[in-house]
Amino acid sequence: MERLPERIRKLLGDAPFETDAIGMSGAGIRLYPDAVLKIARDDAVARQEAGIMAWLRGKLPVPEVLACEREGGRQYLLMTRLSGKMLCDSAVLGDAENVTRLLAQALVMVGSVDIRDCPYRADLDAELAIAREHVERGEVDVENTDPATFAPGGFRDPEHLLLWLEENRPREERRFTHGDMCLPNILTENGRITGFIDLGGAGVGDPYRDYAIARRSLHDNTDGPHGHASPGFDADRLFKYLGISPDGEKMRYFALLDELF
Ligand SMILES: Nc1ncnc2c1ncn2[C@@H]1O[C@H](COP(=O)(O)OP(=O)(O)O)[C@@H](O)[C@H]1O
Ligand SMILES: [Mg+2]
Missing domain, CATH: 3.90.1200.10 (Aminoglycoside phosphotransferase (APH), C-terminal lobe)
Structure with a gap:
């Protein structure tokens, strides 16, 4: 199993997760009970996502960014899980x-x-x-x-x-x-x-x-x-x-x- 950056690993502990296969971008999605970890190629679009989500808080219903780490050419974006x-x-x-x-x-x-x-x-x-x-x-x-x-x-x-x-x-x-x-x-x-x-x-x-x-x-x-x-x-x-x-x-x-x- 993929090794996560230390900060993310500490936040998640050994919480159970499911994976999601809907996305098209090749991102890996882990659905935890209250959080979602999006693992994506560390490119220009991925790099903007956490900042845009933070800017949109209070303007649109979007997840809250809990952590965002970059390691080994990948970005690990941990956010709250929205219901619905x-x-x-x-x-x-x-x-x-x-x-x-x-x-x-x-x-x-x-x-x-x-x-x-x-x-x-x-x-x-x-x-x-x-x-x-x-x-x-x-x-x-x-x-x-x-x-x-x-x-x-x-x-x-x-x-x-x-x-x-x-x-x-x-x-x-x-x-x-x-x-x-x-x-x-x-x-x-x-x-x-x-x-x-x-x-x-x-x-x-x-x-x-x-x-x-x-x-x-x-x-x-x-x-x-x-x-x-x-x-x-x-x-x-x-x-x-x-x-x-x-x-x-x-x-x-x-x-x-x-x-x-
Ligand atoms: N914060 C979130 N809360 C609830 N579901 C999420 C969240 N983030 C992702 N998902 C689920 O994972 C899927 C893929 O995530 P998404 O960010 O759209 O990645 P992709 O770029 O691969 O399409 C979404 O369509 C949704 O079902
Ligand atoms: Mg999508």
Whole structure:
């Protein structure tokens, strides 16, 4: 079993834990009765997560940071465990209309955070720079993209997509954004949103960042690659709850940008 940094080991003692296999980032998650230990590659996004969580305390329901250690190229983030079920939990997902309402509520909560003293940037200058790093290091997981993105009529390869994104930047708005607003990163209890997790990519950026990922996650979980809880469900109903008619080109742009993350 992996040896933990001493400070974390002292805090946890020999408490029992379960592991979690939901995340996509390759992070190792240990669920303790009252705490969660997230073990991730010590990269720029991981390094921001504890600071963002601390900045968000009192602004959004997020875990409290208990300790954060870096050792051997890994980051060990120990935080409080939030109660509630993920929006992708089968017990929640059974009612697609309700999940959609909750997801819209989550987007409004995140977009309402006051950004005046927010030091975390997630605008296109910042995001395209990270995307370029991923492309140049060969880290884009092409297997994990929409089949149409890198197909005839789409983009040749990640470099081609990156150049298109750099040359076709939409006009940006500034709002607080989560950065990975998918159903497993949002918790609910008693019909309300009770928690946000996986915050390493959060910061001031365009709200379509979150709209694009939220819509795709709703689609993928209701009638797509992650399950068919509600065959034929129209994920665009999300925008009815948000009270907006989305800008289709911006939706496409931000969905494509996420393919490089
Ligand atoms: N503080 C927490 N409280 C409750 N559950 C958590 C917490 N942190 C993580 N989890 C659970 O572990 C899963 C993966 O954690 P997450 O931070 O999203 O990692 P990844 O980057 O791998 O997606 C979450 O979807 C959630 O089910
Ligand atoms: Mg996650």
